[in-house]
Every structure is written in C-alpha cells, then in structure tokens.
Amino acid sequence: MPLRDAARAACVSRTFLCFWRCYPKLTFTKKTLGLKRNGRKRADITRDFTSIVDSILKNHSANTYCNANYINSWLQIAITPGIEEVSLLLPSYYNFPCSLLFDGRTNSIRVLYLTDCAFRPMVSTDCLRSLTKLDLCEVRITGDELGCLLSSSFALERLGLRYCNELICLKIPFYLGRLSFLMVFECQMLQIIESKAPNLFTFRFSGDPVQLSLGDLSHLKLLNVGxxxxxxxxxxxxxxxxxxxxxxxxxxxxxxxxxxxxxxxxxxxxxxxxxxxxxxxxxxxxxxxxxxxxxxxxxxxxxxxxxxxxxxxxxxxxxxxxxxxxxxxxxxxxxxxxxxxxxxxxxxxxxxxxxxxxxxxxxxxxxxxxxxxxxxxxxxxxxxxxxxxxxxxxxxxxxxxxxxxxxxxxxxxxxxxxxxxxxxxxxxxxxxxxxxx
Known part of the structure; x- marks a missing residue:
C-alpha cells in the first residue's frame, strides 16, 4: 500500500493504526507523500515535507529510512532504546551526530548501515555492544575513527566498507572474535589492511593494491580479490x-x-x-x-x-x-x-x-x-x-x-x-x- 493511502487508513482504523506504528520500513520522498509542485514554491514543499515527516515519526516506533534535509530531529525520534536496525541514506554534506549512538540508548542496535555522510567518533565508548553488521558506503571516516566505533562492538560478525576514501590504514583488532566476513571495496586512499580477527572466514577486496598484514588466517576459507x-x-x-x-x-x-x-x-x-x-x-x-x-x-x-x-x-x-x-x-x-x-x-x-x-x-x-x-x-x-x-x-x-x-x-x-x-x-x-x- 502506498505511504499516503496507509496514513489515511490509519486515521479510520484502530487495528491498522497499531500496525502502521510498527511497520518496519518507511521511505519518505516527495512522491510518496504526494507533494507535487503544481506551481507551488520549493520552500512551501520543503516546509510541508518536514511537517508531515515530523508528525509521522512522533507516532511511529519502527526503523526508519530517511533521505531529506532537517534530519537531526528525526533521528532523535527514530533512534530510540530497543531499536535493532538503522539504515540511513544521508545528504553528502551531513555530519552524523555520533552522540546519538554513544549515549547508551543504542546498545540494542544489531545492524547499522550508513551512506554518504561524515562520521566522526572521537573517543572509544561502551556502546553498540549488540552490533553484528556494519556497512559504510561513501562515508567519510578515518582509520582511527573507525577504531573508536568498533572499540566495544564485540558481537560484530560482518563489516563492509565501500568507497570510504578517507581510510588510509584499516586495522581489525583481535577482540573482534566473531568477525567472519570483511569486505573492502574501492577505498581509494587505503594503503594498509591489518587484521588480527581470529575467525575471519570470508574476505572480499577490490581496489588498488595494498599492503596486507593478515596474521594467522587459518580460518580464512574464501577470498574474493580484484x-x-x-x-x-x-x-x-x-x-x-x-x-x-x-x-x-x-x-x-x-x-x-x-x-x-x-x-x-x-x-x-x-x-x-x-x-x-x-x-x-x-x-x-x-x-x-x-x-x-x-x-x-x-x-x-x-x-x-x-x-x-x-x-x-x-x-x-x-x-x-x-x-x-x-x-x-x-x-x-x-x-x-x-x-x-x-x-x-x-x-x-x-x-x-x-x-x-x-x-x-x-x-x-x-x-x-x-x-x-x-x-x-x-x-x-x-x-x-x-x-x-x-x-x-x-x-x-x-x-x-x-x-x-x-x-x-x-x-x-x-x-x-x-x-x-x-x-x-x-x-x-x-x-x-x-x-x-
């Protein structure tokens, strides 16, 4: 059901309203919200878009996929205690507010997917302890900042890095004992990959040649390299x-x-x-x-x-x-x-x-x-x-x-x-x- 029709049904049906509030995926665009130009000014469409999304998120408890401006307040609403999956396609100029992940209310997150933003965690904190899958695509993050992000992610099983062009040295620490899958794809500035993960099973790499220091990879069984x-x-x-x-x-x-x-x-x-x-x-x-x-x-x-x-x-x-x-x-x-x-x-x-x-x-x-x-x-x-x-x-x-x-x-x-x-x-x-x- 289109998002617009679902919202209308939620207004007249209590049962559907309950379902609507827990629906696992929402996509917010001008098209799904029925916002057509038809002679209207861009500023008016933007104001209506923000108002509608704010109203929806305040009454919604599921995971949210956003692709628009004014998202700080939306993330404050969407990323709540108990949330398990966060998947965000963000504007390229956006600096992700790391405090959202490091205030103790996100230890339930199991999957984190970020695209096209800056991510600057500065200190290691006790967070993301339940994280099993991390996927960063076109994210501006350095090796040290990635290390801060992974510092307490002891449950991590899959790590994917694509087009993360600020990475120069990638270090996978030994305490990521559950990490079995690593993908590094076209990170243009990358020079060194050093892994001490003891149970790495699959490694996929594409890009310019790098220095590989893979330690004891007796468990590595599948390598995909180009x-x-x-x-x-x-x-x-x-x-x-x-x-x-x-x-x-x-x-x-x-x-x-x-x-x-x-x-x-x-x-x-x-x-x-x-x-x-x-x-x-x-x-x-x-x-x-x-x-x-x-x-x-x-x-x-x-x-x-x-x-x-x-x-x-x-x-x-x-x-x-x-x-x-x-x-x-x-x-x-x-x-x-x-x-x-x-x-x-x-x-x-x-x-x-x-x-x-x-x-x-x-x-x-x-x-x-x-x-x-x-x-x-x-x-x-x-x-x-x-x-x-x-x-x-x-x-x-x-x-x-x-x-x-x-x-x-x-x-x-x-x-x-x-x-x-x-x-x-x-x-x-x-x-x-x-x-x-």
Whole structure:
C-alpha cells in the first residue's frame, strides 16, 4: 500500500493504526507523500515535507529510512532504546551526530548501515555492544575513527566498507572474535589492511593494491580479490597468495589487466578446491595476445582443486585460425583431482584452445566440461541467458558476438571433438553431456 493511502487508513482504523506504528520500513520522498509542485514554491514543499515527516515519526516506533534535509530531529525520534536496525541514506554534506549512538540508548542496535555522510567518533565508548553488521558506503571516516566505533562492538560478525576514501590504514583488532566476513571495496586512499580477527572466514577486496598484514588466517576459507588495472591480479594471486593465505578453500580472482605470462610460482594452495577467474577488459588493458594458457599455473599450484571456472569478457584476441598451428602441451603436468571445468565466453583465441586441450589431455578425473561461447558484460549475471538474469531481460547480442561465437564453435569442432572418444570411455553414459556447447 502506498505511504499516503496507509496514513489515511490509519486515521479510520484502530487495528491498522497499531500496525502502521510498527511497520518496519518507511521511505519518505516527495512522491510518496504526494507533494507535487503544481506551481507551488520549493520552500512551501520543503516546509510541508518536514511537517508531515515530523508528525509521522512522533507516532511511529519502527526503523526508519530517511533521505531529506532537517534530519537531526528525526533521528532523535527514530533512534530510540530497543531499536535493532538503522539504515540511513544521508545528504553528502551531513555530519552524523555520533552522540546519538554513544549515549547508551543504542546498545540494542544489531545492524547499522550508513551512506554518504561524515562520521566522526572521537573517543572509544561502551556502546553498540549488540552490533553484528556494519556497512559504510561513501562515508567519510578515518582509520582511527573507525577504531573508536568498533572499540566495544564485540558481537560484530560482518563489516563492509565501500568507497570510504578517507581510510588510509584499516586495522581489525583481535577482540573482534566473531568477525567472519570483511569486505573492502574501492577505498581509494587505503594503503594498509591489518587484521588480527581470529575467525575471519570470508574476505572480499577490490581496489588498488595494498599492503596486507593478515596474521594467522587459518580460518580464512574464501577470498574474493580484484585489483584495478594497475596490477595483474592473476599474476599476483598465483605468486603471492599461496604464502599469505595457504588455508584457502575458495578463491575468486577478478582481473582487468594482465601484462605478464608464465609467472614463476613457489608455494601452493594445498587446500584450494574451488577457483574462479573473471577476466574483463578495461580501457583496452588486455592485449590481444594475452596468453590464456598461463592459467595452467593455477592448476599446478592447486593439487586438490576440484572446480575450475574461467569467465572471459569479450576481450580482443588473435584467432587460432590466423595463428601458427603449433600447439603447446605439457604432458608432465597432471591434475588428478579436477572434476568440473567451465569456460564461459569461450573464444577462438589460440591460447584458450590450448588451455582447454591441455585440460582434456592431462585431467584423468574430469567429470564435467562446459565450454560456452556466450559471455555477459554484467557483473552479477555472467551468462547471457534471460532465465538467469535478475532483471528478466535479455542482453543485446552484437554482430561481433555472433561472429565470434561461430569461430569458437568451429574451434571446438576442429580441436576438441577429437577428445570425444576418450571422453566416452571416461564418462560412459554421460559422454553426450560431457561437453556443453
């Protein structure tokens, strides 16, 4: 029911009024309040908006989402003892009144989400003891101020920091013993991440390279990392991460630029079972001669790897039909545990065909191989099928995509089809579905 109609119903129904006062989410905009310009002055609309919201909040006891001016008095009304969730989208010039959280009446808050404001806690206080989830997006806060905020948040389980560009040094203290999820996304000034949280299970990072000091991360099992185009994410992951996070079981790497090939590797991911690599072009950062075959290095350093997924995002490349037919092979590189391989956005690049052939020749444990010529430029829906898109809409298929799909299909016929007899003996009755085109 629209907010305007709900308010009218509350005036004539005592039962609905009770429900209305406890409704968990309200969104206040000029549209939901029915405030149209129709020749009225902006000052009159602003005055009416403030008056209506003030009246609603004085008679309402649930959590509130606000996006307007004059919010100090509204927050005084909305943030009360017993409140469990605070979610605020604020004006960029707004300085959040930290005293609201530090006066002892907010120890019931379990979820705090702030967007687009300044947050300046100056001293450590005994507050937010029940906080389990903290999400800050475009919030102006320094590392020391964040430390003050977290100083008594012993119940914190999830911490998300996005576009917090005043952070330079992020320190996660050891007393956050329940913290299992950490996300740091595009904090442009960040230089150091130091974590002493003993039970961190999932770490997601995106942005420029930073100095990582992660202590004993024996519990870290999932790492999702993607650097800007300033660094080759795949090269960094295969050469550096095995010594930093040796206990990983799941690794997701997103790369927008790869400048090297055949990296020299040392340590191994001795527990890694799931590996996903997302390769996407950024301002031409990927060279047309990028060597997909170098991804074999990941297989070499992951002796117990079971699932290997590669997403290729429509990068320019030199087709195998215009390259030398001399195919590389490494018969001494055996991968005995790999069961499931998916290549999404399979193309006719010679090095990608070489990578696929290498897997077919040297993986005796393979159960499923999917090579799909369709790619998707959307971040969340990587396979361009209407049925899997969250929006329910099909993405545009360009002429270039269609032509490349035909080339990729021809490459499959010429270079992969020869493995079908061996696949038949390997998979038995599953041979017909072993390669999904």
């Amino acid at each position: 650097f800007s185009s300033k660094i080759s994410s795949c090269t960094y992951a295969v050469t550096k991460l095995p010594s930093i996070v040796p206990h990983l079981k799941t690794l997701i790497v997103s790369s927008f630029s790869e400048r090297g090939s055949n990296p020299i590797v040392g340590n191994k991911f001795i527990h890694l079972k799931y590996l996903e690599i997302n390769l996407g072009p950024s301002c031409g950062a990927f060279s047309p001669d990028y060597d997909y075959f170098c991804l074999v290095s990941f297989l070499d350093v992951s002796p117990v790897l079971e699932t290997f997924i590669v997403h290729q995002g429509a990068m320019k490349h030199y087709s195998i039909f215009t390259s030398s037919l001399c195919m590389r092979n490494m018969p001494e590189h055996k991968h005995d545990m790999l069961k499931n391989v998916m290549i999404i956005g399979f193309c006719s690049a010679k090095s990608m065909v070489e990578l696929t052939c290498h897997i077919l020749e040297n993986v005796s444990s393979l159960e499923y191989l999917t090579v799909d010529t369709v790619y998707d430029e959307e971040d969340d829906d990587r396979i361009g099928r209407c049925s899997v898109r969250k929006t329910g809409r099909c993405g545009p298929v360009t002429r270039h995509m269609i032509l490349e799909a035909h080339k990729a299909l021809e490459a499959i016929r010429r270079y992969l089809a020869k493995f079908l007899p061996r696949l038949s003996s390997m998979f038995g009755n599953l041979a017909a579905g072993a390669i999904l085109l």
